Amino acid sequence: MNAPRYDEFGFVLPEPTPPSEPHVPMRQQFPSAGSAYLGGQSDGWEYRSVFAGKTLADTFEMIRRFLQEEGYGDIPLPANAAELKLFRRPRSPQLELFGEYGYVHNPIKILFPRDAKLRNALILCVYNEQAPNHLLRFHGVLPQK
Numbered sequence: 001m002n003a004p005r006y007d008e009f010g011f012v013l014p015e016p017t018p019p020s021e022p023h024v025p026m027r028q029q030f031p032s033a034g035s036a037y038l039g040g041q042s043d044g045w046e047y048r049s050v051f052a053g054k055t056l057a058d059t060f061e062m063i064r065r066f067l068q069e070e071g072y073g074d075i076p077l078p079a080n081a082a083e084l085k086l087f088r089r090p091r092s093p094q095l096e097l098f099g100e101y102g103y104v105h106n107p108i109k110i111l112f113p114r115d116a117k118l119r120n121a122l123i124l125c126v127y128n129e130q131a132p133n134h135l136l137r138f139h140g141v142l143p144q145k
Contacts, residue, residue, distance in 0.1 A: 027071030030128040038066075040124070045131050050113075052121040057081040059122050063110060072126070075108055088112050106138050 005013040026047065031037040033044030040049025051066070053059035060081040067075060078084040087103040087110075102111035102123075109125040127138050136142035 023069075025069065025071030026126065027129070030130065045128050045137070047126040047128075049124050050118075050121055051124060052118065054120065055081070056085070056120050056122075059120050060084055060110075063122060063124050066124070067108065067126075070126070072108060075105055077105075077110075078103060084110065106135065 002015075007013055026037070030044070031042035031047055033042065035042050037047060038049070040047050042048075051059050051062045053062055057080065060078075064077060067073065067077070078087070084103060088101050101114070102109060104110075107127040107129050109123075109127075111123040111125065113121050113123060127134065131137065133142050
């Protein structure tokens with residue numbers, strides 16, 4: 001056991017903590033199936049998380065920062081929340097069971113929730129680019145298992 005270290009006032013200095021493991025961006029190491037990662041869930045193929053801020057602009061900025069930190073900073077995104085709103089399709093009189101409302105650019109989707117109570121929330125879906133047949137699955141050409 002090491003002897004305690006003191007500062008110039010005689011207070012015991014805390015033991016130095018070993019450096020934690022560096023953050024590995026999601027794009028380099030996609031979360032495994034069944035894992036929770038930073039408030040979202042992953043099935044190994046898709047990571048899905050709901051972001052909600054005071055305004056839609058705040059929520060979109062949270063998503064923008066998250067994508068930057070996780071290695072997706074090179075993905076084109078709408079310039080701001082007003083531009084993102086243009087990707088919200090108007091409700092049609094015909095029933096759509098599986099239509100998605102939002103911005104889609106491989107490997108991400110930023111979707112608007114169908115629930116009107118979640119007015120300033122957005123759903124972020126990030127897809128594993130290393131998964132087999134990623135592009136076919138992302139565009140729904142290959143059926144899900």
